[in-house]
Each structure stands twice: as structure tokens, then as C-alpha cells.
Amino acid sequence: MANSAPPPPAAPSPASKLVRIIVVVILALIVLLGLAVLITWLIIKPKQLVYRIDSASVHNFNLKNNHLNATFDLLIKAHNPNSRISVYYDPIEVSVAYDGQTIAFNTLEPFHQPRRNVTRLDATLVARDAALSGALSSDLRVQKKSGNIGLDVRIKARIRFKVGIFKLKHHTLRISCSPVKVQMSSLKNFETASCDLDW
Structure with a gap:
């Protein structure tokens, strides 16, 4: 008795062929996009922006x-270490807080920071009749007698990076510098305060 030949495999339908082609094309695009991002990153080699408070003093403290009435003078150092990226800053919000309560605020003008650049920003923040709790007032009086006041400096700005001729989308940059020992006397040496970034 002769064995019957197995039936030939069913030919794939045109729909399944199309699905396979679409999947292959999508995977190829993902791989190419990943390679483009990797190559761009290797060429640009982005570095973290660096900020610190180089000096801080208070005047007319009452x-x-x-x-509270007082005038706080800050010198903020902004360092862009990147060789291929410049930074555009929108207006910059700077505030001074004590024990979580904002006591002074100001807005700095927008500016463009070139590549491999250090920009120093002078900020004057005025506290006008800022209401404090009794506990905060007592703490401030004690710190004033010690010659300096430990404050938090907060900086917020919308920035855009420029790479070559391309400007990237806006990012909100939040910077926190703490503690900043604000000097009551110009005779004392100021200890620079480093800052943390939060994107």
C-alpha cells in the first residue's frame, strides 16, 4: 500500500506577510534611531551644568x-562646561528661605550662556515686612548674634539648550543651595555653597 504524500504547507496569507514587513521596518527604525541618539551623545558628550553661591551678605537687617526687613546680596556662579552646548535662560526666579519659609524674592534678566563659560549673576533680594512666626523670629535673632544666618537659596528658570544651529525644547531648571551662611559682617570670610540640580 503506497504512502500518500503529506499535504503541502499552506502558503502565508498576504496579510501575515504585510504584518511581518511592518514589524521588521519598525524594528529597523528603532535600531537606527537608537544608533543616531548614541552617536549624537558621543559627539556632544553633554556635561552637567554647575552652580554655586560665591558670596552672600545681608544689609539693613531689622x-x-x-x-523682617532686610536686603540680601548674592553672587551666583553658573558654569557651563560643555564644548558644544550653549544655554538660553528665560527670566530667573531667585528666592531666599529660612526654615522652609520664603522671606525674599527677585527675578533676574534672561541671558545666553556660551559654551565653556562661567557667568556670575548678582542678585539683590529684599525682604519687606515679611511676617514670621514667633519661633522663626527667635531663631533668626540667635543666628544674627552668631554673625551669620543659615538660609536656603532657590533658583528656578526655564532654559533651552542650543546644539549647533538647533535649539532644543524648554526645560524647567530647579536649583537648591543649602545651607548658605549669609554674612552679617563683611569682615568674615564667606564659605562658598554648592547647589543641587533638579530637572
Whole structure:
């Protein structure tokens, strides 16, 4: 008795062929995009922006009836170490806080920071009749007698990176510098304060 030949395999339908082609094309695009991003990153070699407070002092300090009047002068150092990336800053919000409470605020002008550049920003923040709790007032009086006040400096700005002729989308940059020992006397040496970035 002769064995019957097995039936030939069913030919793949045109729909399944199309699905396979689409999957292969998508995977190829993902691989190419990944390679493009990797090559761009290797060429640009982006480095973290660096910020610190180089000096901080307070003038016209007057704390009366739990209300504070004072002028804070800050020198902020912004360092862009990148050789192929420049940075555009929108208006920069700078605030000074004590024990979590904002006591002074100001806005700095926008600017463009070139590649491999260090920019120093002078910021003057004025506390006008800032209301404090009794506990905060007592703490501030004690710190004033010691010759310096430990404050938090917060910086917020919308920035854009420029790579070659391309400007990338806006990012919100948040910088926190703490503690900043604000000097009551110009005779004391200021200890620079480093800052942390939060994107």
C-alpha cells in the first residue's frame, strides 16, 4: 500500500506577510534611531551644568514684632562646561528661605550662556515686612548674634539648550543651595555653597 504524500504547507496569507514587513521596518527604525541618539551623545558628550553661591551678605537687617526687613546680596556662579552646548535662560526666579519659609524674592534678566563659560549673576533680594512666626523670629535673632544666618537659596528658570544651529525644547531648571551662611559682617570670610540640580 503506497504512502500518500503529506499535504503541502499552506502558503502565508498576504496579510501575515504585510504584518511581518511592518514589524521588521519598525524594528529597523528603532535600531537606527537608537544608533543616531548614541552617536549624537558621543559627539556632544553633554556635561552637567554647575552652580554655586560665591558670596552672600545681608544689609539693613531689622527684625521687629516678628516682621523682617532686610536686603540680601548674592553672587551666583553658573558654569557651563560643555564644548558644544550653549544655554538660553528665560527670566530667573531667585528666592531666599529660612526654615522652609520664603522671606525674599527677585527675578533676574534672561541671558545666553556660551559654551565653556562661567557667568556670575548678582542678585539683590529684599525682604519687606515679611511676617514670621514667633519661633522663626527667635531663631533668626540667635543666628544674627552668631554673625551669620543659615538660609536656603532657590533658583528656578526655564532654559533651552542650543546644539549647533538647533535649539532644543524648554526645560524647567530647579536649583537648591543649602545651607548658605549669609554674612552679617563683611569682615568674615564667606564659605562658598554648592547647589543641587533638579530637572
